Amino acid sequence: MAMSVALVGLAGAIALLLWGTHMVQTGVQRAFGPRLRSALGHALRNRLRAVLVGAGVTAVLQSSTATGLMVTGFAASGLVELVPALAVMLGANIGTTLIVQLLSFDVAAFAPALVLIGLILFRRDASPLLHDLGRVFIGLGLMLMALHQMLGMLATYEDAPGLRALLGAIASVPLLDLLLAAIVTWAVHSSVAVVLLVMSLAARGIIPMETAIAFTLGANLGTAINPVIEGVTSQDPAARRLPVGNLLIRTIGAGIALMALPWLARLAETIIADPGRAVADFHTLFNLALAALFFPLLTPFSRLLRWLLPARADPADPARPLYLDRSARETPIVALGGAAREALRLADVLEEMLRGARDALSKGDRKQIGETRRLDDVLDSLNTAIKAYLTSIDTEELGEADHRRLHAILAFAMNMEQAGDVVDLNLLPHAAKRLKRGLAFSSHGEAELIALLDRLIANLRAAASLFMTEDPRAARLLAAEKVAFREAEGVATEAHFARLRAGRLDSAQTSALHLDLLRDMKLINSHIIAAAAYPVLERNGELLPSRIAAPGA
Incomplete structure (x- = not known):
């Protein structure tokens, strides 16, 4: 004993x-x-x-x-x-x-x-x-x-x-x-x-x-x-x-x-x-x-x-590149087309992450948060593969337009990956914090967040289309979307300070979280616009170098 x-x-x-x-x-x-x-x-x-x-x-x-x-x-x-x-x-x-x-x-x-x-x-x-x-x-x-x-x-x-x-x-x-x-x-x-x-x-x-x-x-x-x-x-x-x-x-x-x-x-x-x-x-x-x-x-x-232990390609692996044909590097124009097609997959994965974040906010599903965060690894792997593929192309075989397209693909891929990082490191942790602390948004506040997430998804789809067409009119429309998120953040900030002045601490907690989520979405939207709209506008001379007004203007 x-x-x-x-x-x-x-x-x-x-x-x-x-x-x-x-x-x-x-x-x-x-x-x-x-x-x-x-x-x-x-x-x-x-x-x-x-x-x-x-x-x-x-x-x-x-x-x-x-x-x-x-x-x-x-x-x-x-x-x-x-x-x-x-x-x-x-x-x-x-x-x-x-x-x-x-x-x-x-x-x-x-x-x-x-x-x-x-x-x-x-x-x-x-x-x-x-x-x-x-x-x-x-x-x-x-x-x-x-x-x-x-x-x-x-x-x-x-x-x-x-x-x-x-x-x-x-x-x-x-x-x-x-x-x-x-x-x-x-x-x-x-x-x-x-x-x-x-x-x-x-x-x-x-x-x-x-x-x-x-x-x-x-x-x-x-x-x-x-x-x-x-x-x-x-x-x-x-x-x-x-x-x-x-x-x-x-x-x-x-x-x-x-x-x-x-x-x-x-x-x-x-x-x-x-x-x-x-x-x-x-x-x-x-x-x-x-x-x-x-x-x-x-x-x-x-x-x-x-x-x-030889490597075995899994056709069902979402992080596995599908369109980066190594033999196509001998023909740069074909290689650029494959890289562009692969870059569009980044937009698809990012859209899936945004939909997961939407469900996490509306349904409060912890499991959904974990599954969505894992998609960021897919973005990282695809972005790394695209950059390695593009840098392996012989640049001496590229013309001026091809160089411009190569840099546009790199910019699109990097901004998609960075937008995914914001979802993974900022937006989803804030959603998890809400569940952990048992905070509940007002019906109006939750509807506003869901509507903005839907708008982000629509902007992402527009950016993917613009990335392929490079149409200046579509670029101007997408760039104008920055105003909507700037105005939403301004309204939410004023409402937050109003609650603080009124001493409503319980409401102030949710409004602070609401404000953090808005800023995350605003940053994601900035990456989406920078991925597709800005390269087109800059090429056409329609992008100002600064928002600061000139002296005497």
Whole structure:
């Protein structure tokens, strides 16, 4: 009975450690997610920088899996090559060891202070950044509390005959130790928690050093299993190259270390007197050695992965280009026509996003918001493919009119993608905020928003037609649509300040949200007009360089 209670208590401590890790990860992603993603995107241009940034981002996120998912998204969409993506994963593996090194010191005394600071920041609703940082501090405090509780429980039961008999039975088979640790790490989704537990067992003398190292190797292997399992759902084998490559690297490294296990155990015991510290240092050195071994081999290793997992085109994939014929690049006029046809697909995807936003506002469907935001990835992929295709055309074969058409296609594609970003990053989060806070627009206000969204969709269709016809009359009509949104925003702003002056705080909240949504729509409308109307008007000399009146006019 006592052993059952101990196991439940240990499982609860591990669960608290995992929850604290989850809070740190989500808090950092909410506070700095775009910046971390941007840092990864810049780092992927250089292999060595990719290793360093991968380690840093993982140390901040407290999860190599989270880093891997971001990089996998880059690689799957074709934005980066496989070699720098694999370099990031080598760095991410090192980053997890930095977390273990930090938590291996006796820092449990800081746990209450971290939770207190986190709670104060978390309750500051006025600042989303402080709110998210509060979540990070609370998570760190919970992690330290969980570690302290685990150490206390192990100290109490370290001499329990049942525990020693169980560990003694498996300690004689290193391969079984490795597989057991890999399964546990896969189950709890955290190599950090498993390695810290192994450190505690080694420090108390419950397991010998050979078993501790075998468990550590299994933890390194198990943390690479989850991304592979999640990637199985992908229809394209190429999307699984990165997680499979990371798993192969760790499997090879674990296999080599397992063959040298007795020598490694004696070396660790000779150099470092503290068994717990020896486990933490081995964890770090193992991943450093793995990075040093595979870093110069990433190029041939990526070729092997491409051979094992060849790309498969999915005709149903909306992000797959349909009209960018590579053979047509020899005939630029034909290539421009295909690129223009592909650019029209951007308008179709953007219209689908606007319709999704309309349904989210009118029906309050959270699921619809998530599905609509995923369409932005389709826009990004198509826009990237169009730009790469157009820049591959030999410009010496283009005449003046062809150059003008090429730049018009680029402008249209970029503005469609930027309009999609506004929907994804501004308009939809505001709709989600409305649902989260339980705010309800007045019937008049909601009707105005829906009418403007319908007008945006109509303007988008007009822009797509204008992009093909380049008719000056249609361009002037579309450009005049900016006035409608400017007037709607002015009226809404006056109404908002009137409610504030009247002291109607409940109505002021909804009117502020109403005003934010109007500004988002106005910005989307500006991108739609800039995509199709402005190039035509500028070519005909009908576009003024500035709205500011000349002196004396």
